[in-house]
Amino acid sequence: MSSSEDDTPLVKGRTENGVKSQDRIPRAVDEDMDKQLPSNGHVEPGVSIRMGPVEEMEVDPPAATNATGKRKARSSLTNGRTYKEESSSEDDKPINKRRRTSQQTKKAAPQDSDDEASDVPLVAIRKPPKVTAAQIGESSDSDTPLTEKLVKDKEKIEKAAAKEAKSIRSKEKAPPKRKQKVESESEDDVPLVAKKKPAPKRASNGVKKPKVESDSDVPLAKKAPAKKANAKGKAQAATPAKKGKAKAKAEQKTEEDNEAQEEEEEYRWWEDPGQGDGSKKWSTLEHSGVVFPPEYEPLPKNVKLIYDGVPVTLHKDAEEVATFYGSMLNSTVNVENPTFNKNFFEDFVAILDKTGHGKDKDGKTVKIKKFEKCDFKPIFEYFDAERAKKKALSAAEKKALKAEKEADEAPYMYCMWDGRKQKVGNFRVEPPGLFRGRGEHPKTGRVKKRVVPEQITINIGKEAKVPEPPAGHNWKEIKHDQTGTWLAMWQENINGAYKYVMLAANSDIKGQSDYKKFEKARELKKHIDTIRKDYRRDLKSEKMADRQRATAIYLIDQFALRAGNEKGEDEADTVGCCSLKYEHVTLKPPHFVIFDFLGKDSIRFYDEVQVDPQVFKNLKIFKKAPKTTGDDIFDRLTTSALNKHLNNYMAGLTAKVFRTYNASWTMARLLREMKVTGSIPEKVKEYNDANRQVAILCNHKRTVAAGHAGSIEKMQEKINGLVYQVWRTKQMMIDIDPKIKKKRGADFFARPEELDNEWVLQHIDALVEEQRQKITKKFEKENEKLKADGEKEMKPKELDERLKVAEDLGKKMRKEHKTGKVEAEGKGPTVEKMEANIEKLNQRIETMKVQMEDKEGNKEVALGTSKINYIDPRLTVVFSKKFNVPIERFFSKTLREKFDWAIKSVDQDWEF
Missing domain, CATH: 3.90.15.10 (Topoisomerase I; Chain A, domain 3)
Known part of the structure; x- marks a missing residue:
C-alpha cells in the first residue's frame, strides 16, 4: 500500500x-x-x-479457515x-x-x-x-x-431485462384506450408481461383470464371473485343464457353423478386467489391430531451391549439409546465422524448416570465410561437380521402390512379446512433417534428425545372436537389461532426449534404460497x-x-x-x-x-x-x-x-x-430461444441442459453420490449389451444369406473392439444369471398366488425344470462365441427383418447414450433444487406443452400434485 x-x-x-x-x-x-x-x-x-x-500467484494472504481442514x-x-x-x-x-x-x-x-x-x-x-x-x-x-x-x-441478458422493465412500466402508465368499467382494474392490475399476440379470453401471460388480471399489489381479500370452473377446468362464461344451461344440466345429474362428485369439486384458487392473504387464514378447522411413533420394544435377552468384553444389561431408556447407535453401524459417514461419536457418547453417559449404568450377569454394576470399550455389534446384527426378515416378506404380506398401516393413519391424513377436505403433510411425530444434521453440524450425534403429548400444542376450530391424546396423557395447550396455518406444534430438544404439522404440498394453502412467491419474482421484472x-x-x-x-x-x-x-x-x-x-x-x-x-x-x-x-x-x-x-x-x-x-x-x-x-428469467429466455426436435429423451436432455445452466447460476451444488460411478458403469454395460446384440443380429443376416458378407463388407459384420473375449464371456454369464433370477421370481410369485387361493404349491422340481431354459441359453451363446456363427432366430427370419431389428437396437443405444451423458453432466449439479424451488414451474409446463413432452418426464406424482395449479393454469404461450 x-x-x-x-x-x-x-x-x-x-x-x-x-x-x-x-x-x-x-x-x-x-x-x-x-x-x-x-x-x-x-x-x-x-x-x-x-x-x-x-494458479499460485500474487494474491491476498488467505487466512487459515475451515476450508483447509473440514x-x-x-x-x-x-x-x-x-x-x-x-x-x-x-x-x-x-x-x-x-x-x-x-x-x-x-x-x-x-x-x-x-x-x-x-x-x-x-x-x-x-x-x-x-x-x-x-x-x-x-x-x-x-x-x-x-x-x-x-x-x-x-x-x-441484463439489457433485455432492462428493456422489458421499461416496456412494462410504460404500458402501465399509458392511458386506457377505452373507459374501464371495473374500478379495481388500476395500474396494479396490468399484467406483468405485455401481449405478443392478442387472443380471445386470455390474459397476456397465457393464464386463463380472471376478472382481475394481476395479483401482485392488490390485497387478495379485495380481489374480485374468479369465474366458476367446471369439472374440466374451463372457465364458464357469465352470460345468463349459459348460466341457465348449466343449471339445467346440473338438475339432470343422476344419483351416481352426485356420488362420484362427493369429493370437493376442483377448487381453481389461482383463478380466485382472494383466499388466505389477510390475517385470518381460516374460519373452521377440524383434524385428528398427530400420530405418535410406537413405544420402544426391549431387545431379546440374548442381545446385549458388550463393554470391555462383558455383556451388560441396561435400563430400558439407556438400552433404547444404545440401539440408536448400534442399529446404524453400517452408516459409516456418521459412525466414523469423531463429532458424531463424541456427542452421542456424552448424551449416552448422561442417561446411564440417571439409570444406574449396566449390570453384568451376576447383577454387579458396570460403569460405562469409555466409548472405545463399547461393542455395539450384537445390537447391529440383531437389527440387520430384522431388516432382512422384513425384506424377505412376500408381496402379499408386505401389502397387508401396508394396508393395515394406512387404515390406522387414515383419520390423520386429511383435515377439514373451511369445509374443504385438505391433505395434511407431516402428521407423524418424529421418532426418537440420533440427530444427524446437514453438512458438518456441531450437534450431529446428539440424542433426539421422544416427544410426548404434554409437549404438543393443538390448533383447531372452536366448534371442532379436540382430538383425544393417548391414554394417560394430556395436550400441552389447545389453541384456536385463525391467523396460523399449522395444526399442531412442539419444540424439539436439539436446537430448540419448533416443529409444525402443516398442510401437504398439494393443498390450496401451500399452492397459494408457491404461486405468490413466483408472482413476486415476476413482479421484480418491473x-x-x-x-x-x-x-x-x-x-x-x-x-x-x-x-x-x-x-x-x-x-x-x-x-x-x-x-x-x-x-x-x-x-x-x-x-x-x-x-x-x-x-x-x-x-x-x-x-x-x-x-x-x-x-x-x-x-x-x-x-x-x-x-x-x-x-x-x-x-x-x-x-x-x-x-x-x-x-x-x-x-x-x-x-x-x-x-x-x-x-x-x-x-x-x-x-x-x-x-x-x-x-x-434465465430459464424463460432459454425456453424462448429453444428449437427442440428429436425423440422424447433428446427433448428431456435439452430441458435438463437448460436447467443445468440455471442450477449452476444459482450455485445448486451437491456432493457426487457414492454410487454414481457404479451407476454409470451399469448404464455403459447395458449399452455394450445392446451393441453385442446388434453384432449377433448381423451374424444372423450372414446365416440367412452367406453372400451378404461380401456385399456389405467385412467391417460391417466385425465385432467392436471393446467387446473382447473376456467381456463376452462375462456378459453371457450375466445374461444367464439374469434369466435365472427372472424365472425364480416368477415361480415364487405363482406359488404365493396358489397359496393365497388355497391351492397346492408347485414343488422345487418344477423350478429346476424351468431353470434349464437359462442353462440352455448359456450353452447356446458360448457355442456361438466359440464358432463365430449365430443361427437366425424368430419365425420366418429374413434379412429385412434383421435390418429392422438392428435399427430398433441402434435407437435404443442412442437413447441410452443420451441418458448416460445427461446423468454424468448432472452428477454435481442439484437440478431438482432449481427446478422445484427457483424456476417457475409454469415454465416447465410451457416446455412440456410446447414440445409435446409428457409432464411426467419432469415432475413426479408428488410434484404434479404440488404444482397442480401450474399445470392447469397455463398454455404453451405463457411467458414469465
Missing part, C-alpha cells in the same frame, strides 16, 4: 464485535486505489470461472460434459455457460508492487481439477476467449433495471454503509449469493453474503475474487469470479487493515437492513427474490 492510503483512517478500531469501518470513505483512498488497480482495457463484470484453475474440495462441474452452443451468433445467445471453467491462457496481470501480500502464494486454496475447452462447451479451435463470450451473454442502476451508482458512494450495501446487492444479483444470517455458537458455521468474514474472500488482481466458505446446509461454496473493477476495489477497502481473520467484510450491513432497503423498490422484495427471479 502507498503511504497515502495507509495514513488514511478507514476504520474506527477494534471493538468487542470486531473492527468497525468509518462512516465515510475519503476521496483520496478511492483515487489512490484507482492508480493501483491495473486494467486490461475491457471491463468483464459478473463472470464466474467456477472451479477454474487457481471442507471437502469439489471436482469440476463440467468434467466429461459437452455443451451445445445455443446459437451460431454470440449476440443472440442467452447466458448459457455461467459458472463454467476455462482452460484459456490468462494474460499476465500487472502486480501491485505496494501490496503487502504480493509475495504470498495462494496456499490455502486447493487447486480444483482442470478441464478441456471441449468439456465446457467451447470448441478447441475457438478464437474467442470464453470469458468474452460470457460477458456478451451477461450484458445481453423494477430490476432501476435497482441495478441504483446499486451500480452506490458502488462509488462516499458513505461506507451505502457502498457496502450496493456491493452486497451486486454479489447477490450477479452471483446468486444468499443474503445470510448470523448463526449461534451451537449452529453450523454457515454464512451468506452479509455475514462474509475476512477469511472467506480472497482478492486476486486485476479483478478476480475467490469465495470459499460453508454455505447453506454446510455445503462448501467455492467460486472464482470476475467482478466489476469498482467491486474489486470496494472489497479491498472493506478488507483493509487492521481487519483480519474473524472480522466482517460488511460490518455496516445486516440482512434486515438490506431487505428494508429493497422493500423501498417493491413491497415484499427481499434478497432471496433475486435468486428466484434470475433463475426463472
